[in-house]
Amino acid sequence: MKVQRIEHGTVIDHILPGMAFDVLRVLGVSNERSMSILINSHSKKGGKKDILKIEDVELSEEEASRVALVSPQATINIIVGGSVVRKFNAEAPDVVRGILTCSNPNCISNQNEPITSAFRLNTDDGHHYVCSYCERDQVDLAKRIRR
Numbered sequence: 001m002k003v004q005r006i007e008h009g010t011v012i013d014h015i016l017p018g019m020a021f022d023v024l025r026v027l028g029v030s031n032e033r034s035m036s037i038l039i040n041s042h043s044k045k046g047g048k049k050d051i052l053k054i055e056d057v058e059l060s061e062e063e064a065s066r067v068a069l070v071s072p073q074a075t076i077n078i079i080v081g082g083s084v085v086r087k088f089n090a091e092a093p094d095v096v097r098g099i100l101t102c103s104n105p106n107c108i109s110n111q112n113e114p115i116t117s118a119f120r121l122n123t124d125d126g127h128h129y130v131c132s133y134c135e136r137d138q139v140d141l142a143k144r145i146r147r
């Protein structure tokens, strides 16, 4: 399947296979946007990847960092006038506020209190996020995205 180039917008490449829809959720991109989604595309380097092309949206680095929550190896390309004007890697943010919900039902951040959920990156053992309120390790971040 060939996908048309876009003139203006954001191309997110090297998304883990099958994670494109989680990337859209974590970004909060409206599904009324014009976009192309490639699932399990064959990568030139071997293996498979997903690719997202979102028209007329230029992601900021802060927004792009959210992509790393569900797909750490992704690259973000900002396209203007049909060419790449900026390219950066999705860097996992040190702190994530408000985007995820804690997996612990008894956590104070799940008690309808006027507080924003907060998680910090722990790199002692791989790459994972720990709740700042109850210290619970969040296992599957894609499932923790606030709806």
Ligand SMILES: [Zn+2]
Pocket (backbone or CB within 6 Å): 102, 103, 104, 107, 108, 109, 131, 132, 133, 134, 135, 136
């Ligand atoms: Zn918690």
